Amino acid sequence: MATINAPASERRHILDRRTTGASLSKGKLNALDWVAMVLLIVGGLNWGSVGLANIDLVASLFGTQTPLSRIVYVLVGLSALYSIYTSSKMAASRR
Numbered sequence: 001m002a003t004i005n006a007p008a009s010e011r012r013h014i015l016d017r018r019t020t021g022a023s024l025s026k027g028k029l030n031a032l033d034w035v036a037m038v039l040l041i042v043g044g045l046n047w048g049s050v051g052l053a054n055i056d057l058v059a060s061l062f063g064t065q066t067p068l069s070r071i072v073y074v075l076v077g078l079s080a081l082y083s084i085y086t087s088s089k090m091a092a093s094r095r
Contacts, residue, residue, distance in 0.1 A: 036079035043076035
């Protein structure tokens with residue numbers, strides 16, 4: 001008859017499910033994390049310049065509402081969403 005609690009020597013070691021992703025569990029950043037961080041810094045500096053001096057650096061570099069400037073804005077927004085996802089995974093792994 002099988003027992004519910006197997007002896008310690010027969011138990012398999014199962015990785016904790018909350019520590020998925022090598023970049024989160026080891027504290028190292030992968031390429032996507034670096035790209036998101038750089039884009040967030042670019043977006044933060046742009047919004048800071050808009051707030052302080054009313055200068056939109058992205059628009060001054062690429063033009064106002066050109067396809068290239070809109071791509072930059074979309075990428076900054078996507079990197080913010082990715083950072084929200086990453087930070088929620090980090091918070092869950094620390095519990």
